[in-house]
Amino acid sequence: MNETDGRGTEAGFTLIEVLTAVVILTFGLMAVSNLFFAATTSNSVASGQTATASVASQVLELLKEIPYQQLVALGNAGSITVDAAGCPALPNAPGITNCFVDTVVPGVGVIHSRWTIAILAVAGGTADEAFLTVQSDSTGTFLQGRSRTQLTTVRACVNKSAQCP
Numbered sequence: 001m002n003e004t005d006g007r008g009t010e011a012g013f014t015l016i017e018v019l020t021a022v023v024i025l026t027f028g029l030m031a032v033s034n035l036f037f038a039a040t041t042s043n044s045v046a047s048g049q050t051a052t053a054s055v056a057s058q059v060l061e062l063l064k065e066i067p068y069q070q071l072v073a074l075g076n077a078g079s080i081t082v083d084a085a086g087c088p089a090l091p092n093a094p095g096i097t098n099c100f101v102d103t104v105v106p107g108v109g110v111i112h113s114r115w116t117i118a119i120l121a122v123a124g125g126t127a128d129e130a131f132l133t134v135q136s137d138s139t140g141t142f143l144q145g146r147s148r149t150q151l152t153t154v155r156a157c158v159n160k161s162a163q164c165p
Helices: 015-064 068-074
Strands: 100-105 109-121 127-138 148-156
Touching (some): 015 109, 015 127, 015 148, 068 109, 068 127
Antiparallel strands (some): 109 127
């Protein structure tokens, strides 16, 4: 019998070596699983941001379809901080009669949009510009506060004698 290392002819790993390998493997798997979680979170936030930008753009386009004179007649309306009532019905969206709307986006959730119309007048008292601002927020538990888009555009009346469109 050849017993040079005290184990005889038996070969294999000791309990300490196995436990050390399991601990190292556990920490490695925890690090990899954390990377998967971070990637999933980033993907969800990016989807939410894309959805809020898309919805805000759609709402802004609906607001731009309102004739200029109708915007001026409304005066300052809406709010991007609280839900405000009393806005005009939007063309191509007759069910929207307030300055806010909830849009369901498949795979993302509900996007809450608010908008405001601000009319600026020059010294003569005539309305020259209408600022349209839209803010869209994701309302999901996971994405709330992480996905927000705010867009602003200006409508101007250059030729008042021709009744701006």
